[in-house]
Amino acid sequence: MAVVKKEHIKNAAERVYRYMTESDSTDWGMNIHAWDWVPGVGVIALLHYYDQTGQEDVLNYLTGWVDRNQDKAGRTKVINSMAPFAIFPRLYEQTKQSYYLDQAKQISRWIVEEAPRTREGAFEHTVTEEDSFPEQVWADTIFMAVLLLARTAKLTKDADLAAQALEQVAIHLRLLQDKETGVLFHGWNCAQGDHLSAARWTRANAWVCVAVPEILAEISELIAIPSEIGLHYKRMIDGLITYQNEQGLWHTVMDQAEFYHETSGSAGIACGIMLAIRRGMLDERYKDFVMKALNGVLANIHATGEVGSVSGGTPIMPTIEAYQTIERIPTLYGQGMVLMLLVECFGLE
Template sequence: MTLESAAQKVWTAMTKDHSGNWGMDIHQWDWVPGVGLIALLDYYEATRKPEVLSYLVDWTQRNKEKAKGSKVINSIAPFAIFPALNQLLDEAWYREEAIRIAEWMIAEAPRTRERAFEHTVTENVEFSEQVWADTVFMAVLFLARTASLVGSKKYAEEALQQVLVHLSLLQDEKSGVLFHGWNCNSADHMSAARWTRANAWVAAGVPLIVKKIEPLVTIPDELRMRYGQLISGLAAYQQADGLWATVMDHPEFYREVSGSAGIGYGIRKAMDIGLIERNDRYDAAVERALAAVLATISEDGVVSGVSGGTPVMKSIFAYQEIPQYPTLYGQGLVLMLLAESMHKQGG
């Protein structure tokens, strides 16, 4: 299966009617479809296929009323396509909505005592004073893109500070990789799981954020150093088959495809924008991940080996019990890796 045919199959599977299927139902306003939309935009920018852009526009028109529900950090993700749609279509509504949400994030979004965005979710559950790696991709990416759209140094500085505080709180100084979460009340990493998909959200999100805010703020050496340590640590945990275990320092755990794809994408994207130096070790890591991920795509475009929605679990071994099933974030992270790899081939 070529990269082009695989990507076509994956995005087609994402846009079929999956009503009532939590993992694959794109017509909801939450993080799961949000990741799918971010990936579809990435795919459009790599291919310029008009049908992909048309789908994104139609999606916003059909689902925009759902955005008026409660504002939570984890459901900001769908808004991340709005800055690009404003630029592509020159429709003021996308810009106005992006500014509205950015202002809410700056002024009203719950924060921990370290000023990190508290990881709030749409489900009826609270994670008081908790910082999760997921937030970097689900919310900070949107803020960075809106900063770029409107030329706001205020938004850019907030996005930068959020990246720095998430890295400083979550990074394992010994291995360089990230723990899933941090509890500000107990001042610990809770179960202290080096969860692969948590690392993928940051590995993939940070280069996208840096690319948008770099014209507005100076990227400090600390960010480059910490991100470089993250990528070096991730490369060390890659398994011989090209994937990462769902908890990466437990190679006996099952391989997790969405996180593996996100890490592969992040490494490639970070090299492309100069956030990390390109080298043979990282090129080889991405190619091995890409080959392994391609093997998980069925003929009808469904990605297998994706773990379900995962809060910070009470123990490391509980992560091994998370069931695997198709999801839009699995499809999306794979599509982003495919699109970035297609772009590399073309360039």
């Protein structure tokens, strides 16, 4: 396996960062001036980049981004659109501006008190106010909404909010985990009692891989973490590594070897493994799988910083075959997942 020099990783991260923040695209995937889950994942990744590098230009970009877009904040009350708020607790810590704290608390209250829930108690996944997915649980929710709850809980020392975040992690793992392989299905329908098309979609697993170690780290001083959570997470990772291909990547539906390689999900899984190692949830031997994925991801970063082979927006598709029809386009979440992986790998050589 090729050894990747630290400077190569850092240079790639800088290119990916620049491609995100210097783009003037109005396309859905790269429009960072919208307020939705796509730019939300982007700014979450930029905050991660700042936390690891301390680059003041990154923090200034984030505070400027909020200033420019705050009139859009909270207009659309759906789970996916809560993603950008996950940066607010940390921005409050950095700036002490009360706006960030007030918004984090207000949106967290909306999620807990008003967001629709399934009969199982999971937050019902909602994407837009026009579309409804009644009684559906999607893996995406853990990253898009529960991460905010955990970060707000830590900032405000709210044990009840921490318990809400932990409950959602437990419910989602229980409902989505495949008993046979340990990996997660894309979704669950509480009314029908099934996993819909039963796709073992790679990016669904990536959202959970990244979010769970972060969530548990945020709330661990406020509430006891049951050992079952860690066991479920490790079983998921052990299942995922069996699907990693020779290029170090995962196919967009991981058990479909003829489907295309998908970079955002592959980067997210590898990043989650690194986060879990850092949090003590996994041991050091899992770094071998990360290094393999890192090489595969780097091969998909263009000289411009654009990340290639990223699948576009993907609802739960009616059939497994339909996932292969999703086009690959540049997206902020693809850039973001890759940036987070690169940051976590700064110490790998």
